[in-house]
Amino acid sequence: MKQAxxxxxxxxxxxxxxxxxxxxFLEHLGRAIYTGIYEPGHPQADENGYRMDVMKLIQQLGVSHIRYPGGNFLSGYDWKDGIGPKEDRPRRLDLAWHTIESNQFGIDEFYDWSKKAGTQIMGAVNMGTGTPKDAGQLVEYCNFAGGTYWSDLRAKNGHKDPLNIKLWCIGNEMDGEWQICHLDADDYGKKAVEAAKIMRWIDDSIQMVACGSASTLQKTYPEWDRKVMEYTYDYVDYLSLHRYYENEGNDFDFLASFVDMDRFIHTLEGTANYVKALKRGTKDICFSFDEWNVWYQQHQQPHPWQEAPEILEDHYTLLDALVFAGMSMTLLNHADRVKIACLAQLVNVIAPIFTEKGGRVIKQSIYYPFEYMSKFGRGTVLKPVVSTPTAESRYGDTPLLQQSVVYDEKTNAVTVFALNIGAEEMQLDLDLRSFGKVKMQEHICMAGSLSATNTFAQPDAVTPKDLPLEQGEFDTCSVILQPQSYHVLRFSL
Structure with missing residues (x-):
């Protein structure tokens, strides 16, 4: 048996x-909004058309902020199309996803939905077809108290008080050649600075996120990030990171995705530190990992122009959930620099929640590791001394154990997240003596057939199980991690 x-x-x-x-993250993409969170006439919809069965599952996830409205959609979107009387709103071609946008749902509807859902908004301004002036007008519409054209129009549209959106993305993936009005790093950096200046002149309490690399696979990475931070260091608070993984035929390489994600963050930490030194600065640029997930991009298929098509609707397996769990631990382990992270996305489109149009809703396999990270990952992340067996993956020498430890002083509890990516059982020895005597509260596990998938016919094919607990009080213990399994171990102090 392997031992860690x-x-x-x-x-x-x-x-x-x-x-x-x-x-x-919720984007105007596929069925994320329409028949996802918003479906007037659905049996579970409220008077505003918000699906309450979906909202209940979102609330259970404990989502803090939701990035809106995009995504690739953002770079061709005019936010003014989505305000005012619905019967007057234009139908537009969305060139990013080859769909038709009805504009029946916009910033006012999303604000009302977010208040009801108990989440906050991470807004975004268009740096593709949009201008710095457009960005400033959106902030004015959302955040200025009143007495101006845009703030008074907001009041006329039903929101007398400001929406007070305090976190903003300055564009989306502008390093990507797929992006509408793609820019190089110099042109984006200059444009982002001008947008940030205008936005902060309107509301000096906002925080802003500049576009970092869309992936480690970009040829411009990490030079793009260096240049953008050099331009924007004095104006923004965060740099965005995006990364998706998919199974390319080797399960072990797929399970090792957290290694690449970890290196991505480490690389950009070094890049940000260089820019800080170059600028003789005092602040650390921290990161917003505002797109991360498992996404089978190879499955994308062309489709005709239509409203809310069924696209990018990945159906996640247990294997996908294990990979997802490994990524979630990487985010926790970089809590000193990664301050924001957005699971992309939330409903239907590469999402933990999946709906039927007019019908039911289910949890996908990745729902559970996000739920446990959100529920038990609050507090202080600790840095344990780790001993783990390794094996060779596409990323080189790879630990078979991925882990993260969080100490919550408010609840006086320690949570150990553990992922065994090996094909053999692993004995995990835990030394908790610095806390004195502890008692095991929970041992939650996800294991079994790696191909298992939740469906409407079998919605619980992939669900966590409670395992037997170590009895009594102790300061050291050992647990067995099944092959290719995810565990949440909870200890009270």
Missing amino acids: KLHIEKDFRIAEVDERLFSS
């Missing part, structure tokens, strides 16, 4: 977790 050890010291601290690490 975690020596956990309560004073070996990485950082407090920012609640914005448990954020998500």
Whole structure:
């Protein structure tokens, strides 16, 4: 049997977790909005057309912020099309996703939905076809108190008080050649600075996120990030990171995705530190990992122009959930620099929640590791001394154990997240002596057939199981991790 050890010291601290690490993303893409969160006439819809069965599952996830309205959609979107009387709103071609946008749902509807859902908004301004002036007008519409054209129009449209959106993305993936009005790093950096200046002149309390690399696979990575940070260092608060993974035929390489994600963050930490030194600065540029998930991009198929088509609707397996869990631990382990992270996306489109038009809703397999990260990943991330067996993957020498440890002083509890990506059982020895005697509260596990998938016919094919607990009080213990399994171990102090 493989053997791994975690020596956990309560004073070996990485950082407090920012609640914005448990954020998500909704784009005008496929059925994410229409028949996802918004479906007038559905049996579970409220008077505004918001699907309450979907909202209940979102609330259970404990999502902090939701990035809206895009995504690739953002770079061709005029936010003014989505305000005012619905019967007057134009139908537009969305060139990003080859669909028709009805504009029946816009910033006012999303604000009302977010208040009801108990989440906050991470807004976004168009740096493709949009201008810095357009960006400023959107901030004025959302955040200025009143007495101007755009703030008074907001009041006329039903929101007398400001929406107070305090977190903004300055564009989306502008390094990508697929992006509408793609820019190189110099042109984007200059445009982003001008947008940020105008936006902050209107509301000096906002925070802003500049576009970083859309992937480690971009040829411009990490040079893009260096240049953008050099332009925007004095104007923005965060740099965005995006990364998706998919199974390319080797399960072990897929399970090792967290290694690449970890290196991505480490690389950009070094890049940001260089820019700080170059600028003789005092602030650290932190990161918004505002798109991350498993996404089978090879499955994309062309489709005719239509409203809310069924596209990018990945059906996730247990294997996908394990990979997802490994990524979630990487985010926690970088809580000192990754302050925001958005699971992309939330409903139907590469999402943990899946709906039928006019019908039911189910949890996908990736729902559970996000739920546990959000529920038990709040507090202080610790840096244990780790001993783990390794094996060779496409990323080189790869640990068979991925882990993250969070100490919550409010609840006086320690949570150990553990992922065994090996094909053999693993004994995990835990040394918790720095906390004194502890008691095991929970041992949650996801394991079984890697190809299992939740469907409407079998909605619970992939669900976590509660395992037997170590009895009594102790300061060390051992647990068995099944082959290719995810575990949440909870200890009270």
